[in-house]
Amino acid sequence: MIDARDATHAILHKAPYAYSAHPQIAVAPNGDWLVVFNKAPRQPFILHPPEEPLFRNVIMRSRDRGAIWSAPEVVPNYDWSGTECASLTALRDGRMMLNQWRFRWYPLGLAQRLRTTEKLVFPATFLSGWARSPEHDADEYRALAPERLAPWARGGGETFVHFSDDDGASWTSTLRIDTSPYDGGYGMRGACALSNGDLLLPLSDIPNYRIVFVVRSVDGGRSWDRPVEVARRDGSEFEEPSLIQLPNGRLLLLMRDNGTRHLHQCTSDDEGRSWSPPVQLPIEGYPPHLLALPDGRVLCTVGWRYPDFGIRAVISHDGGDSWDIERTIRLRGGLPNKDLGYPCTLLESDGSLFTVYYGQDSDGATCIWGTRWRL
Numbered sequence: 001m002i003d004a005r006d007a008t009h010a011i012l013h014k015a016p017y018a019y020s021a022h023p024q025i026a027v028a029p030n031g032d033w034l035v036v037f038n039k040a041p042r043q044p045f046i047l048h049p050p051e052e053p054l055f056r057n058v059i060m061r062s063r064d065r066g067a068i069w070s071a072p073e074v075v076p077n078y079d080w081s082g083t084e085c086a087s088l089t090a091l092r093d094g095r096m097m098l099n100q101w102r103f104r105w106y107p108l109g110l111a112q113r114l115r116t117t118e119k120l121v122f123p124a125t126f127l128s129g130w131a132r133s134p135e136h137d138a139d140e141y142r143a144l145a146p147e148r149l150a151p152w153a154r155g156g157g158e159t160f161v162h163f164s165d166d167d168g169a170s171w172t173s174t175l176r177i178d179t180s181p182y183d184g185g186y187g188m189r190g191a192c193a194l195s196n197g198d199l200l201l202p203l204s205d206i207p208n209y210r211i212v213f214v215v216r217s218v219d220g221g222r223s224w225d226r227p228v229e230v231a232r233r234d235g236s237e238f239e240e241p242s243l244i245q246l247p248n249g250r251l252l253l254l255m256r257d258n259g260t261r262h263l264h265q266c267t268s269d270d271e272g273r274s275w276s277p278p279v280q281l282p283i284e285g286y287p288p289h290l291l292a293l294p295d296g297r298v299l300c301t302v303g304w305r306y307p308d309f310g311i312r313a314v315i316s317h318d319g320g321d322s323w324d325i326e327r328t329i330r331l332r333g334g335l336p337n338k339d340l341g342y343p344c345t346l347l348e349s350d351g352s353l354f355t356v357y358y359g360q361d362s363d364g365a366t367c368i369w370g371t372r373w374r375l
Helices: 108-114 123-132
Strands: 005-013 018-027 033-041 056-062 087-090 096-107 152-164 173-177 199-205 212-217 228-231 238-245 251-257 264-268 286-292 298-304 310-316 329-332 340-347 353-360 366-374
Touching: 005 329, 018 087, 018 353, 033 087, 033 353, 056 096, 096 108, 108 152, 123 152, 199 238, 199 251, 212 238, 228 251, 228 264, 238 286, 251 286, 286 340, 298 340, 298 353, 310 340, 310 353, 329 353, 329 366
Parallel strands: 018 340, 018 366
Antiparallel strands: 005 366, 018 033, 033 056, 087 096, 096 152, 152 173, 199 212, 212 228, 238 251, 251 264, 286 298, 298 310, 310 329, 340 353, 353 366
């Protein structure tokens, strides 16, 4: 274990009466930094987007490389709530793309009337997963009736992409992605722009969070091909993939596995039309974010939900064939608990790195953080 060089930490957004989490960062065509994240009214216990209909995706902007950030604005507009984690992609034609999954939510009384005509998930079911999650610490609430914790039911939903032609200031075009035969597609990392011009968007099936697949666009996101499956395996629960293209053209995809609690990896040598079987990595943090460095190395940042709570990074020197676990980088430690993670890193022109993530501060508020550091 080594410590990151010259690491400085700052809170980018704090709202004491809200729960802010799961950020992703991208650079807009005009050079502004954009961060999209989840935000909902704060509960006395932790709920994440699959369990809470009041989550919205919000975006904030920095014009000075992360020193000052604008107030968060809901994206694409206030009609969109009950969403999962979102992500941003800067497109080659100057537009920005936001991809987003939105659930359907119902008050319990209405859900009881609809249960014979729509596939619904009731509180006892989705909170049973909540109770088992390693991200939640709320033993005093586990004995309460599920309907008191979450008086709503969750239905299905749909996958959407939204487009902005003004560097993320407004989102005026929306397209639904058909993810059949999967029930839906959730992705919290942006699309990978391939060297041939195609966009490849990595997603996980939803609401099961067990299978990872990709969808392809050959026209800048205006239409999308049918999904191509990347990974599924008995005993594994694959989700939250991150995808990059290496200089030799190979595609490298890492993903979270809730079955083994280790990251897994797949590769493709035919531009994502077929994939190698998933291979378990010796990286225990999650979820992954991949960044290709100019010297050919690959950086993977992850959340670390064990003492010393924080954010860590691992480097591959050979395109993902091996990972330098012995020299795991601790770029942030000392956070108060495991309510943290989802790091996303960008490379600055001076060679420094800027990583966004979420975690609690000393007041117990869950905030969006940024760490500037060097390898």
